[in-house]
Amino acid sequence: MKFVGGVCLALLLWFGNLVSPAAAQDPYRITPRQKEIIQTIMNAQGGYIDAALYEEFWSAIPLTGAEKAWLVEQMQAFMVNGQVFTRESWASAEIALRTGSYTETDDYKRAKQKNFDALHAMGPGASTADFERSVANAERIIRGAANREPVDFGGGRIAYITEDLVATVLAGIDGSLDRVNLLLMPEWQPTEMEIALPEPGVKLLLPWHLARQNSVKELEQGVQLPTTFYSGALDETTFVDIGYVGFAGLKLASREVMFSAVRGAFKNAGIAFTGEPVLEPWRGHDSVTAWGTGSADGTPIAGYIRVFIPGARQGLSMVLLLRQGSMTELVGVVDGFEHKLSLVE
Known part of the structure:
Protein backbone atom coordinates (compact mmCIF):
# COMPACT_ATOMS: atom_id res chain seq x y z
CA MET A 1 0.00 0.00 0.00
CA LYS A 2 2.07 2.95 -1.26
CA PHE A 3 0.23 5.59 0.72
CA VAL A 4 0.45 3.89 4.13
CA GLY A 5 4.17 3.36 4.57
CA GLY A 6 6.03 6.12 6.44
CA VAL A 7 4.90 5.74 10.02
CA CYS A 8 5.08 1.93 9.96
CA LEU A 9 8.63 1.85 8.62
CA ALA A 10 9.78 4.41 11.16
CA LEU A 11 8.28 2.32 13.94
CA LEU A 12 10.04 -0.77 12.67
CA LEU A 13 13.38 1.03 12.75
CA TRP A 14 12.66 2.27 16.27
CA PHE A 15 11.75 -1.22 17.45
CA GLY A 16 15.09 -2.49 16.20
CA ASN A 17 16.79 -0.50 18.99
CA LEU A 18 14.37 -1.40 21.76
CA VAL A 19 15.96 -1.90 25.17
CA SER A 20 14.17 -2.94 28.35
CA PRO A 21 15.11 -0.77 31.36
CA ALA A 22 15.40 -3.93 33.48
CA ALA A 23 17.67 -5.50 30.88
CA ALA A 24 20.02 -2.55 30.35
CA GLN A 25 23.09 -4.69 31.07
CA ASP A 26 22.02 -7.21 28.42
CA PRO A 27 20.01 -5.13 25.96
CA TYR A 28 17.62 -6.88 23.61
CA ARG A 29 17.82 -6.15 19.91
CA ILE A 30 15.26 -7.39 17.43
CA THR A 31 16.68 -9.99 15.04
CA PRO A 32 16.59 -9.72 11.24
CA ARG A 33 14.10 -12.60 11.17
CA GLN A 34 11.81 -10.82 13.62
CA LYS A 35 11.93 -7.74 11.39
CA GLU A 36 10.82 -9.95 8.51
CA ILE A 37 7.92 -11.28 10.59
CA ILE A 38 6.78 -7.76 11.50
CA GLN A 39 7.00 -6.69 7.86
CA THR A 40 4.95 -9.75 6.84
CA ILE A 41 2.30 -8.96 9.44
CA MET A 42 2.09 -5.26 8.59
CA ASN A 43 2.11 -5.71 4.81
CA ALA A 44 -1.11 -4.04 3.66
CA GLN A 45 -1.44 -6.13 0.50
CA GLY A 46 -0.47 -9.69 1.39
CA GLY A 47 0.15 -9.66 5.12
CA TYR A 48 -0.83 -12.57 7.33
CA ILE A 49 -0.17 -14.08 10.74
CA ASP A 50 -0.68 -17.61 12.00
CA ALA A 51 0.24 -19.70 15.02
CA ALA A 52 3.64 -20.57 13.55
CA LEU A 53 4.65 -16.93 12.98
CA TYR A 54 3.34 -15.94 16.41
CA GLU A 55 5.35 -18.66 18.16
CA GLU A 56 8.48 -17.97 16.11
CA PHE A 57 8.39 -14.27 16.94
CA TRP A 58 7.90 -14.61 20.69
CA SER A 59 10.10 -17.67 21.23
CA ALA A 60 13.09 -15.62 20.05
CA ILE A 61 12.57 -12.95 22.70
CA PRO A 62 14.57 -13.70 25.89
CA LEU A 63 12.23 -11.71 28.13
CA THR A 64 9.67 -12.92 30.64
CA GLY A 65 7.36 -11.51 33.27
CA ALA A 66 7.59 -7.76 33.81
CA GLU A 67 10.21 -7.29 31.10
CA LYS A 68 8.05 -8.96 28.46
CA ALA A 69 5.02 -6.97 29.63
CA TRP A 70 7.06 -3.79 29.22
CA LEU A 71 8.04 -4.82 25.70
CA VAL A 72 4.43 -5.51 24.72
CA GLU A 73 3.42 -2.13 26.15
CA GLN A 74 6.08 -0.39 24.07
CA MET A 75 5.05 -2.25 20.92
CA GLN A 76 1.44 -1.31 21.61
CA ALA A 77 2.40 2.33 22.09
CA PHE A 78 4.39 2.66 18.90
CA MET A 79 3.21 0.02 16.43
CA VAL A 80 -0.52 0.20 17.15
CA ASN A 81 -0.82 3.86 18.12
CA GLY A 82 1.21 4.93 15.10
CA GLN A 83 -1.07 3.07 12.73
CA VAL A 84 -4.16 4.34 14.50
CA PHE A 85 -2.92 7.90 13.97
CA THR A 86 -2.40 7.20 10.27
CA ARG A 87 -5.87 5.69 10.06
CA GLU A 88 -7.51 8.65 11.75
CA SER A 89 -5.63 10.99 9.41
CA TRP A 90 -7.36 9.32 6.45
CA ALA A 91 -10.70 9.17 8.28
CA SER A 92 -10.43 12.94 8.78
CA ALA A 93 -9.55 13.32 5.10
CA GLU A 94 -12.70 11.39 4.21
CA ILE A 95 -14.83 13.94 6.07
CA ALA A 96 -12.83 16.86 4.64
CA LEU A 97 -13.43 15.50 1.15
CA ARG A 98 -17.15 15.27 1.76
CA THR A 99 -17.54 18.69 3.41
CA GLY A 100 -14.90 20.67 1.53
CA SER A 101 -13.54 21.90 4.85
CA TYR A 102 -10.33 21.06 6.71
CA THR A 103 -11.39 18.66 9.46
CA GLU A 104 -9.58 16.99 12.34
CA THR A 105 -11.87 14.52 14.08
CA ASP A 106 -11.79 13.99 17.83
CA ASP A 107 -10.35 10.52 17.22
CA TYR A 108 -7.57 12.09 15.14
CA LYS A 109 -6.74 14.56 17.93
CA ARG A 110 -6.71 11.79 20.54
CA ALA A 111 -4.47 9.58 18.40
CA LYS A 112 -2.09 12.48 17.79
CA GLN A 113 -1.87 13.23 21.51
CA LYS A 114 -1.34 9.55 22.34
CA ASN A 115 1.64 9.36 20.00
CA PHE A 116 3.06 12.59 21.39
CA ASP A 117 2.72 11.31 24.97
CA ALA A 118 4.43 8.02 24.08
CA LEU A 119 7.31 9.91 22.48
CA HIS A 120 7.59 12.24 25.48
CA ALA A 121 7.72 9.22 27.83
CA MET A 122 10.92 8.08 26.10
CA GLY A 123 12.76 10.98 27.70
CA PRO A 124 14.43 14.24 26.60
CA GLY A 125 16.76 12.46 24.17
CA ALA A 126 13.99 11.07 22.02
CA SER A 127 13.87 12.41 18.46
CA THR A 128 10.65 14.11 17.41
CA ALA A 129 11.52 14.28 13.73
CA ASP A 130 9.48 11.23 12.63
CA PHE A 131 6.47 12.33 14.67
CA GLU A 132 6.58 15.86 13.29
CA ARG A 133 6.93 14.51 9.77
CA SER A 134 3.91 12.21 10.27
CA VAL A 135 1.79 15.10 11.52
CA ALA A 136 2.84 17.27 8.58
CA ASN A 137 1.95 14.45 6.17
CA ALA A 138 -1.43 13.99 7.83
CA GLU A 139 -2.24 17.69 7.63
CA ARG A 140 -1.22 17.77 3.97
CA ILE A 141 -3.54 14.83 3.18
CA ILE A 142 -6.49 16.40 4.99
CA ARG A 143 -5.86 19.76 3.35
CA GLY A 144 -5.59 18.19 -0.09
CA ALA A 145 -8.90 16.39 0.45
CA ALA A 146 -10.66 19.55 1.59
CA ASN A 147 -9.33 21.66 -1.30
CA ARG A 148 -9.60 18.91 -3.96
CA GLU A 149 -5.90 19.44 -4.68
CA PRO A 150 -3.29 16.80 -5.63
CA VAL A 151 -1.07 15.60 -2.80
CA ASP A 152 2.61 14.80 -3.20
CA PHE A 153 3.31 11.59 -1.28
CA GLY A 154 7.00 11.61 -2.17
CA GLY A 155 8.93 9.29 -4.43
CA GLY A 156 7.17 10.69 -7.48
CA ARG A 157 3.74 9.65 -6.21
CA ILE A 158 1.17 12.41 -6.67
CA ALA A 159 -2.56 11.77 -6.41
CA TYR A 160 -5.88 13.36 -5.62
CA ILE A 161 -7.60 12.27 -2.42
CA THR A 162 -10.72 10.47 -3.63
CA GLU A 163 -13.37 8.40 -1.88
CA ASP A 164 -11.94 5.32 -3.52
CA LEU A 165 -8.36 6.07 -2.42
CA VAL A 166 -9.54 6.69 1.15
CA ALA A 167 -11.47 3.40 1.21
CA THR A 168 -8.47 1.51 -0.19
CA VAL A 169 -6.00 2.99 2.31
CA LEU A 170 -8.33 2.46 5.29
CA ALA A 171 -8.87 -1.19 4.34
CA GLY A 172 -5.10 -1.75 4.20
CA ILE A 173 -4.51 -0.08 7.57
CA ASP A 174 -7.37 -1.97 9.20
CA GLY A 175 -5.96 -5.31 8.07
CA SER A 176 -2.49 -4.41 9.30
CA LEU A 177 -3.87 -3.27 12.67
CA ASP A 178 -5.88 -6.46 13.03
CA ARG A 179 -2.78 -8.59 12.52
CA VAL A 180 -0.54 -6.52 14.82
CA ASN A 181 -3.13 -6.84 17.58
CA LEU A 182 -3.09 -10.62 17.07
CA LEU A 183 0.71 -10.58 17.46
CA LEU A 184 0.40 -8.67 20.74
CA MET A 185 -2.05 -11.09 22.35
CA PRO A 186 -0.73 -12.85 25.49
CA GLU A 187 -1.60 -16.16 23.83
CA TRP A 188 -2.44 -17.18 20.28
CA GLN A 189 -6.23 -17.06 20.31
CA PRO A 190 -7.41 -15.48 17.04
CA THR A 191 -11.06 -14.47 16.82
CA GLU A 192 -12.99 -13.91 13.63
Whole structure:
Protein backbone atom coordinates (compact mmCIF):
# COMPACT_ATOMS: atom_id res chain seq x y z
CA MET A 1 0.00 0.00 0.00
CA LYS A 2 2.07 2.95 -1.26
CA PHE A 3 0.23 5.59 0.72
CA VAL A 4 0.45 3.89 4.13
CA GLY A 5 4.17 3.36 4.57
CA GLY A 6 6.03 6.12 6.44
CA VAL A 7 4.90 5.74 10.02
CA CYS A 8 5.08 1.93 9.96
CA LEU A 9 8.63 1.85 8.62
CA ALA A 10 9.78 4.41 11.16
CA LEU A 11 8.28 2.32 13.94
CA LEU A 12 10.04 -0.77 12.67
CA LEU A 13 13.38 1.03 12.75
CA TRP A 14 12.66 2.27 16.27
CA PHE A 15 11.75 -1.22 17.45
CA GLY A 16 15.09 -2.49 16.20
CA ASN A 17 16.79 -0.50 18.99
CA LEU A 18 14.37 -1.40 21.76
CA VAL A 19 15.96 -1.90 25.17
CA SER A 20 14.17 -2.94 28.35
CA PRO A 21 15.11 -0.77 31.36
CA ALA A 22 15.40 -3.93 33.48
CA ALA A 23 17.67 -5.50 30.88
CA ALA A 24 20.02 -2.55 30.35
CA GLN A 25 23.09 -4.69 31.07
CA ASP A 26 22.02 -7.21 28.42
CA PRO A 27 20.01 -5.13 25.96
CA TYR A 28 17.62 -6.88 23.61
CA ARG A 29 17.82 -6.15 19.91
CA ILE A 30 15.26 -7.39 17.43
CA THR A 31 16.68 -9.99 15.04
CA PRO A 32 16.59 -9.72 11.24
CA ARG A 33 14.10 -12.60 11.17
CA GLN A 34 11.81 -10.82 13.62
CA LYS A 35 11.93 -7.74 11.39
CA GLU A 36 10.82 -9.95 8.51
CA ILE A 37 7.92 -11.28 10.59
CA ILE A 38 6.78 -7.76 11.50
CA GLN A 39 7.00 -6.69 7.86
CA THR A 40 4.95 -9.75 6.84
CA ILE A 41 2.30 -8.96 9.44
CA MET A 42 2.09 -5.26 8.59
CA ASN A 43 2.11 -5.71 4.81
CA ALA A 44 -1.11 -4.04 3.66
CA GLN A 45 -1.44 -6.13 0.50
CA GLY A 46 -0.47 -9.69 1.39
CA GLY A 47 0.15 -9.66 5.12
CA TYR A 48 -0.83 -12.57 7.33
CA ILE A 49 -0.17 -14.08 10.74
CA ASP A 50 -0.68 -17.61 12.00
CA ALA A 51 0.24 -19.70 15.02
CA ALA A 52 3.64 -20.57 13.55
CA LEU A 53 4.65 -16.93 12.98
CA TYR A 54 3.34 -15.94 16.41
CA GLU A 55 5.35 -18.66 18.16
CA GLU A 56 8.48 -17.97 16.11
CA PHE A 57 8.39 -14.27 16.94
CA TRP A 58 7.90 -14.61 20.69
CA SER A 59 10.10 -17.67 21.23
CA ALA A 60 13.09 -15.62 20.05
CA ILE A 61 12.57 -12.95 22.70
CA PRO A 62 14.57 -13.70 25.89
CA LEU A 63 12.23 -11.71 28.13
CA THR A 64 9.67 -12.92 30.64
CA GLY A 65 7.36 -11.51 33.27
CA ALA A 66 7.59 -7.76 33.81
CA GLU A 67 10.21 -7.29 31.10
CA LYS A 68 8.05 -8.96 28.46
CA ALA A 69 5.02 -6.97 29.63
CA TRP A 70 7.06 -3.79 29.22
CA LEU A 71 8.04 -4.82 25.70
CA VAL A 72 4.43 -5.51 24.72
CA GLU A 73 3.42 -2.13 26.15
CA GLN A 74 6.08 -0.39 24.07
CA MET A 75 5.05 -2.25 20.92
CA GLN A 76 1.44 -1.31 21.61
CA ALA A 77 2.40 2.33 22.09
CA PHE A 78 4.39 2.66 18.90
CA MET A 79 3.21 0.02 16.43
CA VAL A 80 -0.52 0.20 17.15
CA ASN A 81 -0.82 3.86 18.12
CA GLY A 82 1.21 4.93 15.10
CA GLN A 83 -1.07 3.07 12.73
CA VAL A 84 -4.16 4.34 14.50
CA PHE A 85 -2.92 7.90 13.97
CA THR A 86 -2.40 7.20 10.27
CA ARG A 87 -5.87 5.69 10.06
CA GLU A 88 -7.51 8.65 11.75
CA SER A 89 -5.63 10.99 9.41
CA TRP A 90 -7.36 9.32 6.45
CA ALA A 91 -10.70 9.17 8.28
CA SER A 92 -10.43 12.94 8.78
CA ALA A 93 -9.55 13.32 5.10
CA GLU A 94 -12.70 11.39 4.21
CA ILE A 95 -14.83 13.94 6.07
CA ALA A 96 -12.83 16.86 4.64
CA LEU A 97 -13.43 15.50 1.15
CA ARG A 98 -17.15 15.27 1.76
CA THR A 99 -17.54 18.69 3.41
CA GLY A 100 -14.90 20.67 1.53
CA SER A 101 -13.54 21.90 4.85
CA TYR A 102 -10.33 21.06 6.71
CA THR A 103 -11.39 18.66 9.46
CA GLU A 104 -9.58 16.99 12.34
CA THR A 105 -11.87 14.52 14.08
CA ASP A 106 -11.79 13.99 17.83
CA ASP A 107 -10.35 10.52 17.22
CA TYR A 108 -7.57 12.09 15.14
CA LYS A 109 -6.74 14.56 17.93
CA ARG A 110 -6.71 11.79 20.54
CA ALA A 111 -4.47 9.58 18.40
CA LYS A 112 -2.09 12.48 17.79
CA GLN A 113 -1.87 13.23 21.51
CA LYS A 114 -1.34 9.55 22.34
CA ASN A 115 1.64 9.36 20.00
CA PHE A 116 3.06 12.59 21.39
CA ASP A 117 2.72 11.31 24.97
CA ALA A 118 4.43 8.02 24.08
CA LEU A 119 7.31 9.91 22.48
CA HIS A 120 7.59 12.24 25.48
CA ALA A 121 7.72 9.22 27.83
CA MET A 122 10.92 8.08 26.10
CA GLY A 123 12.76 10.98 27.70
CA PRO A 124 14.43 14.24 26.60
CA GLY A 125 16.76 12.46 24.17
CA ALA A 126 13.99 11.07 22.02
CA SER A 127 13.87 12.41 18.46
CA THR A 128 10.65 14.11 17.41
CA ALA A 129 11.52 14.28 13.73
CA ASP A 130 9.48 11.23 12.63
CA PHE A 131 6.47 12.33 14.67
CA GLU A 132 6.58 15.86 13.29
CA ARG A 133 6.93 14.51 9.77
CA SER A 134 3.91 12.21 10.27
CA VAL A 135 1.79 15.10 11.52
CA ALA A 136 2.84 17.27 8.58
CA ASN A 137 1.95 14.45 6.17
CA ALA A 138 -1.43 13.99 7.83
CA GLU A 139 -2.24 17.69 7.63
CA ARG A 140 -1.22 17.77 3.97
CA ILE A 141 -3.54 14.83 3.18
CA ILE A 142 -6.49 16.40 4.99
CA ARG A 143 -5.86 19.76 3.35
CA GLY A 144 -5.59 18.19 -0.09
CA ALA A 145 -8.90 16.39 0.45
CA ALA A 146 -10.66 19.55 1.59
CA ASN A 147 -9.33 21.66 -1.30
CA ARG A 148 -9.60 18.91 -3.96
CA GLU A 149 -5.90 19.44 -4.68
CA PRO A 150 -3.29 16.80 -5.63
CA VAL A 151 -1.07 15.60 -2.80
CA ASP A 152 2.61 14.80 -3.20
CA PHE A 153 3.31 11.59 -1.28
CA GLY A 154 7.00 11.61 -2.17
CA GLY A 155 8.93 9.29 -4.43
CA GLY A 156 7.17 10.69 -7.48
CA ARG A 157 3.74 9.65 -6.21
CA ILE A 158 1.17 12.41 -6.67
CA ALA A 159 -2.56 11.77 -6.41
CA TYR A 160 -5.88 13.36 -5.62
CA ILE A 161 -7.60 12.27 -2.42
CA THR A 162 -10.72 10.47 -3.63
CA GLU A 163 -13.37 8.40 -1.88
CA ASP A 164 -11.94 5.32 -3.52
CA LEU A 165 -8.36 6.07 -2.42
CA VAL A 166 -9.54 6.69 1.15
CA ALA A 167 -11.47 3.40 1.21
CA THR A 168 -8.47 1.51 -0.19
CA VAL A 169 -6.00 2.99 2.31
CA LEU A 170 -8.33 2.46 5.29
CA ALA A 171 -8.87 -1.19 4.34
CA GLY A 172 -5.10 -1.75 4.20
CA ILE A 173 -4.51 -0.08 7.57
CA ASP A 174 -7.37 -1.97 9.20
CA GLY A 175 -5.96 -5.31 8.07
CA SER A 176 -2.49 -4.41 9.30
CA LEU A 177 -3.87 -3.27 12.67
CA ASP A 178 -5.88 -6.46 13.03
CA ARG A 179 -2.78 -8.59 12.52
CA VAL A 180 -0.54 -6.52 14.82
CA ASN A 181 -3.13 -6.84 17.58
CA LEU A 182 -3.09 -10.62 17.07
CA LEU A 183 0.71 -10.58 17.46
CA LEU A 184 0.40 -8.67 20.74
CA MET A 185 -2.05 -11.09 22.35
CA PRO A 186 -0.73 -12.85 25.49
CA GLU A 187 -1.60 -16.16 23.83
CA TRP A 188 -2.44 -17.18 20.28
CA GLN A 189 -6.23 -17.06 20.31
CA PRO A 190 -7.41 -15.48 17.04
CA THR A 191 -11.06 -14.47 16.82
CA GLU A 192 -12.99 -13.91 13.63
CA MET A 193 -15.10 -10.83 12.92
CA GLU A 194 -17.85 -10.21 10.39
CA ILE A 195 -16.47 -8.13 7.53
CA ALA A 196 -18.80 -6.60 4.94
CA LEU A 197 -17.64 -6.23 1.35
CA PRO A 198 -20.35 -3.99 -0.14
CA GLU A 199 -19.45 -4.09 -3.82
CA PRO A 200 -19.37 -7.91 -4.20
CA GLY A 201 -22.40 -8.09 -1.92
CA VAL A 202 -20.95 -10.50 0.63
CA LYS A 203 -20.09 -10.74 4.30
CA LEU A 204 -17.46 -13.10 5.63
CA LEU A 205 -15.81 -14.16 8.86
CA LEU A 206 -12.08 -13.46 9.01
CA PRO A 207 -9.55 -12.47 11.71
CA TRP A 208 -8.42 -9.43 9.67
CA HIS A 209 -9.63 -7.10 6.93
CA LEU A 210 -8.64 -7.67 3.32
CA ALA A 211 -6.87 -5.11 1.14
CA ARG A 212 -9.07 -3.27 -1.37
CA GLN A 213 -8.36 -2.22 -4.95
CA ASN A 214 -10.64 -0.37 -7.36
CA SER A 215 -10.01 0.00 -11.08
CA VAL A 216 -11.64 0.20 -14.50
CA LYS A 217 -11.29 -2.66 -16.97
CA GLU A 218 -11.03 -1.49 -20.57
CA LEU A 219 -12.80 -3.60 -23.20
CA GLU A 220 -13.06 -3.22 -26.94
CA GLN A 221 -14.91 -0.28 -28.51
CA GLY A 222 -14.27 1.93 -25.51
CA VAL A 223 -16.37 -0.12 -23.08
CA GLN A 224 -15.32 0.38 -19.44
CA LEU A 225 -16.21 -1.96 -16.59
CA PRO A 226 -15.69 -0.76 -12.98
CA THR A 227 -14.09 -3.38 -10.76
CA THR A 228 -13.53 -3.65 -7.02
CA PHE A 229 -11.48 -6.46 -5.50
CA TYR A 230 -10.69 -7.38 -1.91
CA SER A 231 -7.67 -9.62 -1.59
CA GLY A 232 -5.14 -10.98 0.84
CA ALA A 233 -3.36 -13.97 2.30
CA LEU A 234 -5.35 -16.25 4.58
CA ASP A 235 -2.14 -17.97 5.70
CA GLU A 236 1.33 -18.64 4.35
CA THR A 237 0.06 -20.74 1.43
CA THR A 238 -3.50 -19.53 0.70
CA PHE A 239 -4.59 -16.38 -1.13
CA VAL A 240 -8.14 -15.09 -1.65
CA ASP A 241 -9.54 -12.57 -4.13
CA ILE A 242 -13.17 -11.46 -3.81
CA GLY A 243 -14.36 -9.03 -6.44
CA TYR A 244 -17.18 -7.33 -8.28
CA VAL A 245 -17.28 -6.33 -11.94
CA GLY A 246 -20.07 -4.00 -13.01
CA PHE A 247 -21.57 -4.09 -16.51
CA ALA A 248 -24.49 -1.68 -16.19
CA GLY A 249 -25.90 -0.69 -19.57
CA LEU A 250 -24.41 -3.65 -21.40
CA LYS A 251 -26.69 -6.31 -22.83
CA LEU A 252 -24.98 -9.44 -21.61
CA ALA A 253 -26.40 -12.90 -21.06
CA SER A 254 -25.79 -13.64 -17.38
CA ARG A 255 -24.73 -17.25 -17.80
CA GLU A 256 -22.49 -16.46 -20.73
CA VAL A 257 -20.71 -13.68 -18.90
CA MET A 258 -20.15 -15.90 -15.84
CA PHE A 259 -18.43 -18.57 -17.92
CA SER A 260 -16.36 -15.88 -19.62
CA ALA A 261 -15.34 -14.42 -16.25
CA VAL A 262 -14.23 -17.83 -14.98
CA ARG A 263 -12.06 -18.38 -18.04
CA GLY A 264 -10.56 -14.90 -17.81
CA ALA A 265 -9.79 -15.12 -14.10
CA PHE A 266 -8.04 -18.48 -14.41
CA LYS A 267 -6.06 -17.27 -17.41
CA ASN A 268 -4.86 -14.20 -15.51
CA ALA A 269 -3.89 -16.38 -12.53
CA GLY A 270 -2.01 -18.87 -14.71
CA ILE A 271 -4.39 -21.68 -13.77
CA ALA A 272 -5.35 -24.46 -16.21
CA PHE A 273 -8.74 -26.16 -15.83
CA THR A 274 -8.75 -29.70 -14.45
CA GLY A 275 -12.35 -30.04 -15.67
CA GLU A 276 -14.97 -27.95 -17.44
CA PRO A 277 -16.59 -25.04 -15.55
CA VAL A 278 -19.89 -26.09 -14.01
CA LEU A 279 -23.16 -24.15 -13.82
CA GLU A 280 -24.83 -24.83 -10.48
CA PRO A 281 -27.35 -23.20 -8.13
CA TRP A 282 -25.82 -21.55 -5.07
CA ARG A 283 -27.78 -19.86 -2.31
CA GLY A 284 -30.66 -18.93 -4.58
CA HIS A 285 -28.52 -17.78 -7.51
CA ASP A 286 -26.99 -19.26 -10.61
CA SER A 287 -23.24 -19.64 -10.27
CA VAL A 288 -20.33 -21.08 -12.20
CA THR A 289 -17.50 -22.93 -10.48
CA ALA A 290 -14.21 -24.35 -11.69
CA TRP A 291 -11.06 -26.01 -10.37
CA GLY A 292 -7.59 -25.92 -11.82
CA THR A 293 -3.85 -26.20 -11.28
CA GLY A 294 -0.76 -24.23 -12.17
CA SER A 295 2.63 -23.31 -10.77
CA ALA A 296 4.56 -20.30 -9.53
CA ASP A 297 8.37 -20.36 -9.45
CA GLY A 298 8.24 -24.14 -9.64
CA THR A 299 5.74 -24.45 -6.77
CA PRO A 300 2.46 -26.24 -7.59
CA ILE A 301 -0.67 -24.11 -7.21
CA ALA A 302 -4.28 -25.28 -6.97
CA GLY A 303 -7.11 -22.88 -7.81
CA TYR A 304 -10.85 -22.60 -7.28
CA ILE A 305 -13.31 -19.97 -8.47
CA ARG A 306 -17.01 -19.29 -8.02
CA VAL A 307 -18.73 -16.57 -10.05
CA PHE A 308 -22.30 -15.44 -9.40
CA ILE A 309 -24.58 -12.47 -9.98
CA PRO A 310 -25.62 -10.99 -6.64
CA GLY A 311 -29.33 -10.16 -6.47
CA ALA A 312 -30.61 -7.73 -9.07
CA ARG A 313 -27.26 -6.00 -9.56
CA GLN A 314 -25.94 -5.29 -13.01
CA GLY A 315 -22.64 -7.00 -12.51
CA LEU A 316 -21.06 -10.17 -11.24
CA SER A 317 -19.18 -11.22 -8.13
CA MET A 318 -16.43 -13.78 -7.84
CA VAL A 319 -14.47 -15.64 -5.19
CA LEU A 320 -11.03 -16.92 -6.20
CA LEU A 321 -8.92 -19.09 -3.90
CA LEU A 322 -5.33 -20.07 -4.71
CA ARG A 323 -3.24 -22.40 -2.57
CA GLN A 324 0.29 -23.72 -2.79
CA GLY A 325 0.12 -27.49 -2.76
CA SER A 326 -2.27 -30.17 -3.91
CA MET A 327 -5.87 -29.99 -5.05
CA THR A 328 -6.85 -32.19 -2.09
CA GLU A 329 -5.61 -29.54 0.34
CA LEU A 330 -7.50 -26.80 -1.49
CA VAL A 331 -10.80 -28.71 -1.39
CA GLY A 332 -10.80 -28.60 2.40
CA VAL A 333 -9.96 -24.89 2.41
CA VAL A 334 -12.79 -24.06 -0.02
CA ASP A 335 -15.37 -25.95 1.99
CA GLY A 336 -14.42 -24.16 5.20
CA PHE A 337 -14.16 -20.75 3.53
CA GLU A 338 -17.55 -20.84 1.83
CA HIS A 339 -19.20 -21.73 5.14
CA LYS A 340 -17.84 -18.43 6.45
CA LEU A 341 -19.24 -16.42 3.54
CA SER A 342 -22.76 -14.96 3.43
CA LEU A 343 -24.59 -13.06 0.70
CA VAL A 344 -26.02 -9.58 1.29
CA GLU A 345 -29.22 -9.21 -0.68
